[in-house]
Amino acid sequence: MAFTLATWNINSVRLREPIVCKLLEEEGPDILCLQECKSPVEKIPVEQFRALGYGHMVARGQKGYNGVAILSRLPIEDVGDMDFAGLGHARHVAGRLENGVVIHNFYVPAGGDKPDREVNEKFGQKLDYLTEMRDWFHAERPEKSILVGDLNIAPREDDVWSHKQLLKVVSHTPTEVEHLGETQDAGKWVDITRQDIPEGQLYSWWSYRARDWDAADKGRRLDHIWATPDISNAGHGSRILRGARGWEKPSDHAPVFATFDL
Template identity: 85%
Template sequence: MSFTLATWNINSVRLREPLVCQLLEAEGPDVLCLQECKSPVDKIPMERFRELGYQHIVARGQKGYNGVAILSKLPLEDAGDRDFAQLGHARHVAARLENGVTIHNFYVPAGGDKPDREINEKFGQKLDYLTEMRDWFHSERPEKAILVGDLNIAPREDDVWDHKKLLKIVSHTPVEVEHLGEAQEAGAWVDVTRADIPEGNLYSWWSYRSPDWNAADKGRRLDHVWATPDISNAAHGSRILREARGWEKPSDHVPVFATFDL
């Protein structure tokens, strides 16, 4: 069984329904994981997605904020969710394919503007969220699993446009990178994207504040595809659809793809 998976922070699934449909029609991934849907589950435009062949949908939502959804051409079952750091947010959902692979879709908190939990509660929540992810992976030790989503951290020096300038900027601070690394190590997760594309600058997000995002190219790789070691060697074909950042009324994130032969 071969399937292609994509992950995309859509920044409002209802507002950007046409972009989701554009992606589904043009690229046709077998599974699409969305984050920051900003919609209750019953308001997600599922009918249109089903018309395009995505009959299977597992989602968690809330009004106006957060929200995660997994759209699939392939049959899947709801595999639950966890409220990491007890924030009461819709930030995680899991689904299981018929071949036994579990897909975890995450939207890690952004962390606010100041990288100091003493003055910025949101930064503390982000670190706590990552710590609980780490502890869960330690206790559960995932197998035959894929983890995707907007993890809101660019861990490597070549995952940001300027490593030194961003060391004190939320999403690339050493403490965040350390926390993400500990969560990754706890589950022995393999960074599929970087396994496929080991060298060079790689971004999946460009700020709305940049008037010419493409020319300035001040990006960060915040969106990730990981896999457990038992299936990571089956992954290939990783790519980032940079052009989606230039679509009409775009998200500030773009889709990240990987194919698995299992």
Template identity: 80%
Template sequence: MPFTLATWNINSVRLREELVLRLLREEAPDVLCLQECKSPVDKIPLEGLHALGYTHMVARGQKGYNGVAIISRLPLVEAAAEDYATLGHARHVAARLENGVVIHNHYVPAGGDVPDREVNDKFGQKLDYLTELRDAFHGDKPSKSILVGDLNIAPREDDVWSHKQLLKVVSHTPIEVEHFNEVMDAGGWADVTRNDIPEGQLYSWWSYRAKDWDAADKGRRLDHVWATADIAAAGHSSRVLRDVRGWEKPSDHAPVFATFDL
């Protein structure tokens, strides 16, 4: 049975509860993966979700920071929750659907402002997170799996508004892209979004700092949908819901969707 999945950095699930419910009403994905929930799990508002038929959830949370959740109208069970780089952060949770597909939801550290781990601990944490993720996939190669989330890296030249100007900006530096590609290679992951939309500029994030983000269009593709090689061909209908970035009091990220015939 086909199912549609969405991934979205919501930047506070409690502050933007109504935006989550609007997305679910208007787009009706079967599974919604949220990052940066900024809430303990027991404080995530569930009443509205349940009223719309989203009665299943696995999540990891903490007060005010980070946090990941997989919300679903399809039955699922928790499959894993790892603390990569031993940061003590709620950045990963995984769930298994009844068809056996495992969905991994990641919120990779943003990395701070300076792309040098010697002077910026946050950048080092980001690289360590990706290194441990790569090593985990080398040790236990995934199958029948989907990985989504705010990975905080725009890997391709056309994933940013200006490759040249962003080469020394965190999220598009060569060392981050190298780590990103090593994680993909280690797990045998395919980029479902770019398989569907192979050419052209494509963004999922626009800074709050831009007075008119839409006109300036200085975006980056930080949010990703991957699948393992054994099911990648089942993914299709990828899209970024850019208009959601323009909703009232929005997240700075837009949701990314894909459908899987599994």
């Protein structure tokens, strides 16, 4: 079974319902994982998505904040969620396809503005969240799994517009990169995007603060698709739909795609 999967921090699924529909119509991924839905599950506009062929959804919602959802053309079974760091946030949901593949959809905390847990509680929460993810993967030893989402860290030097200038900026600090690396290693996760596109600058997020985001191109790769080693060789066709960042009333993130032949 081959399927194409996309992950996208949508920054309010109700506000940006038109561009979610645009993506589903024009790109047609079999599965779309959304983060920062900012909606209770019962208020996610599923009718429009069903009309486009996406009749299945597993989701966790929260009014005004966070929230994750997996929209699918393929049957998918809800297999739960984890509340890492005990934040009480809707930041994870998992679904199992009929072929046994488990998809984990994550929205890791952004971490606030200052990379110092002594003065910024949110940064500490981010590090604690990643530590508990790491420990869970050590214990669970995931197999036949795909992990996607806004992990809010750009780990490589070529995942940001300026490694030197962002070393002390939340999302690219050495501490965060180390925590993400330990989390990835704990599950032996393979970065599918970089497996396919091993070299060169690659971004999935551009700040709303930039007057002309496209020309300035001060981006970061915060959105990821990983897979366990037993299925990582089945992943291919990775791409980032940069153009979506320029759609009407856009998210500040662009969708990331990969195809799996399983």
